[in-house]
Amino acid sequence: MRPLPLRPEQTAVRGRPRAPPLSARGGRTERAGVGGGPAVHSDCMLLSRLAQVSREIAATSARSRKIALLAELFREADAADVPVVIPYLAGRLPQGRLGIGWKVLGRRVAPAAGPRLTVREVDARLTELGGVSGPGAQAERARLVGELMGAATEEEQRFLIGLLTGEVRQGALDAVAVEGLAQATGAPADAVRRAVMLAGSLPAVAEALLGEGPGALDRFRLTVGRPVLPMLAHSASSVAEAVTRLGACSVEEKLDGIRVQVHRDGDTVRVHTRTLDDITDRLPEVTAAARELPGERFVLDGEVISFAPDGRPRSFQETAGRVGSRVDVAKAAREVPVSPVFFDVLGVDGRDLLDLPFTERHAELARLVPEPRRVRRTVVSGPQDVARAERFLAETLRRGHEGVVVKALGAPYSAGRRGASWLKVKPVHTLDLVVLAAEWGHGRRTGRLSNLHLGARTADGGHAMLGKTFKGMTDAMLAWQTERLRELAVDDDGHVVTVRPELVVEVAYDGLQRSPRYPAGVTLRFARVVRYREDKRPEEADTVESLLAAHPDVAP
Numbered sequence: 001m002r003p004l005p006l007r008p009e010q011t012a013v014r015g016r017p018r019a020p021p022l023s024a025r026g027g028r029t030e031r032a033g034v035g036g037g038p039a040v041h042s043d044c045m046l047l048s049r050l051a052q053v054s055r056e057i058a059a060t061s062a063r064s065r066k067i068a069l070l071a072e073l074f075r076e077a078d079a080a081d082v083p084v085v086i087p088y089l090a091g092r093l094p095q096g097r098l099g100i101g102w103k104v105l106g107r108r109v110a111p112a113a114g115p116r117l118t119v120r121e122v123d124a125r126l127t128e129l130g131g132v133s134g135p136g137a138q139a140e141r142a143r144l145v146g147e148l149m150g151a152a153t154e155e156e157q158r159f160l161i162g163l164l165t166g167e168v169r170q171g172a173l174d175a176v177a178v179e180g181l182a183q184a185t186g187a188p189a190d191a192v193r194r195a196v197m198l199a200g201s202l203p204a205v206a207e208a209l210l211g212e213g214p215g216a217l218d219r220f221r222l223t224v225g226r227p228v229l230p231m232l233a234h235s236a237s238s239v240a241e242a243v244t245r246l247g248a249c250s251v252e253e254k255l256d257g258i259r260v261q262v263h264r265d266g267d268t269v270r271v272h273t274r275t276l277d278d279i280t281d282r283l284p285e286v287t288a289a290a291r292e293l294p295g296e297r298f299v300l301d302g303e304v305i306s307f308a309p310d311g312r313p314r315s316f317q318e319t320a321g322r323v324g325s326r327v328d329v330a331k332a333a334r335e336v337p338v339s340p341v342f343f344d345v346l347g348v349d350g351r352d353l354l355d356l357p358f359t360e361r362h363a364e365l366a367r368l369v370p371e372p373r374r375v376r377r378t379v380v381s382g383p384q385d386v387a388r389a390e391r392f393l394a395e396t397l398r399r400g401h402e403g404v405v406v407k408a409l410g411a412p413y414s415a416g417r418r419g420a421s422w423l424k425v426k427p428v429h430t431l432d433l434v435v436l437a438a439e440w441g442h443g444r445r446t447g448r449l450s451n452l453h454l455g456a457r458t459a460d461g462g463h464a465m466l467g468k469t470f471k472g473m474t475d476a477m478l479a480w481q482t483e484r485l486r487e488l489a490v491d492d493d494g495h496v497v498t499v500r501p502e503l504v505v506e507v508a509y510d511g512l513q514r515s516p517r518y519p520a521g522v523t524l525r526f527a528r529v530v531r532y533r534e535d536k537r538p539e540e541a542d543t544v545e546s547l548l549a550a551h552p553d554v555a556p
């Protein structure tokens with residue numbers, strides 16, 4: 001592994017050209033920590049400033065205004081504030097879930113008269129809180145929360161409660177934050193975006209950029225051992241449409257498994273999911289397969305899938321269950337063996353291939369990976385050759401796969417983006433939607449959360465409900481979703497349980513119809529649940545815009 005030194009030296013941070021003086025903006029403080037708590041850095045951003053910007057961002061639907069607000073905040077921020085500021089703005093805690101319930105947060109604490117908490121101080125206090133364990137932990141945590149709330153103004157208390165309960169989550173924030181950073185530092189937005197993809201972390205890039213200026217972006221290169229966000233696909237309604245849009249292309253089988261990125265450096269192999277989780281230990285077959293390939297250092301992109309003894313793919317649920325199981329991996333591997341099947345190569349022997357056209361990357365892939373470990377494909381010269389693409393789709397479906405991915409031969413690898421040069425074609429239309437609420441079931445489903453309220457993302461970072469469904473759920477799914485949705489609940493009126501919009505569900509549907517009862521003016525026809533997509537973040541769910549674009553005849 002050759003990890004990149006992503007964190008800039010503190011000296012470099014201090015060397016950044018300073019922003020206007022504090023007094024003019026009121027956004028910084030020289031104060032010490034509350035209640036004799038952890039040491040506090042002077043001259044760092046006040047929580048009140050962050051809470052104010054967070055509120056302003058949530059209140060505006062104009063993307064350009066959000067970007068301007070963020071740029072202003074970043075100009076004021078010290079580089080060392082950024083690893084806290086960015087997750088807080090998105091409504092995430094760097095410490096992950098702290099599990100502080102309403103019982104503690106609901107206690108009213110008299111607010112402080114004026115703002116004095118800094119974001120780094122809050123972060124230090126929450127780290128301390130997360131570390132409390134053993135007998136008396138609950139009381140100690142309640143005491144620490146009380147102390148923190150007592151140091152916060154009323155507005156800060158509201159912000160902290162939202163943060164701790166997950167209610168201030170702003171899904172689409174990372175993309176606007178990239179633009180805000182570009183505006184604040186004068187770096188090109190594309191260069192910032194690329195660095196974020198290669199680092200796999202927005203705060204790491206922001207810290208380097210604010211500390212050292214745009215030159216710091218050059219440091220973020222593809223590094224074996226450091227996963228990058230994978231390239232994603234758009235949908236096309238038919239192979240003919242995809243080939244017409246892309247021209248010369250590769251039509252590849254679309255395997256319904258789990259996306260993996262495999263990094264090998266000598267004997268060390270690491271396997272990552274599309275959300276960059278390290279799942280190496282769960283997939284010994286993938287490590288073994290990577291070690292057999294004739295290359296010492298490479299990064300491959302592909303899908304892990306389980307084939308039944310007759311060579312047909314096992315269901316997604318079986319593959320996903322196997323990939324998800326952490327206990328007794330050897331037994332799981334005997335029962336449901338998986339194989340990696342690769343379709344792209346991002347780097348080999350120290351060369352970064354991301355910007356090469358797909359034809360050249362594929363030539364490298366073919367050199368490195370023997371045929372049975374590569375996805376099947378056919379190359380199509382353009383629309384005049386569409387019959388070949390259609391035959392390939394029909395064969396692929398006959399072999400039990402879900403469809404094809406059509407890829408432009410000349411396109412680079414757009415890490416972390418839903419590039420227009422990959423188009424997936426599946427006979428059954430599905431959408432990835434966010435569960436907004438669920439209704440308590442009746443009869444056999446009494447005590448279970450059943451009828452789901454389904455939402456697509458809107459341009460302003462919110463959700464528009466597209467309809468409801470209680471179809472397609474197995475008993476196991478009903479039990480699982482009841483438990484999971486109760487964890488996410490923010491309100492229960494005895495009929496409808498409203499939840500934080502965090503759970504992504506894949507839904508099949510027969511079409512779209514106009515309906516003035518729904519906020520986007522349309523609703524889904526015969527929606528049914530296919531599966532939950534725990535590998536997807538809510539920010540990756542489908543948008544109203546893309547849904548309407550796919551059904552131009554129905555769009556209001």
Ligand SMILES: Nc1ncnc2c1ncn2[C@@H]1O[C@H](COP(=O)(O)OP(=O)(O)OP(=O)(O)O)[C@@H](O)[C@H]1O
Pocket residue numbers: 231232233234252253254255256257258259274303343375405424
């Ligand atoms: N040959 C292939 N090329 C690219 N992706 C493939 C291929 N075969 C299977 N896949 C899978 O298909 C996905 C492409 O669709 P997309 O990028 O939209 O992801 P997704 O939302 O997970 O898609 P879906 O839900 O349709 O599987 C990839 O993420 C990958 O997991």
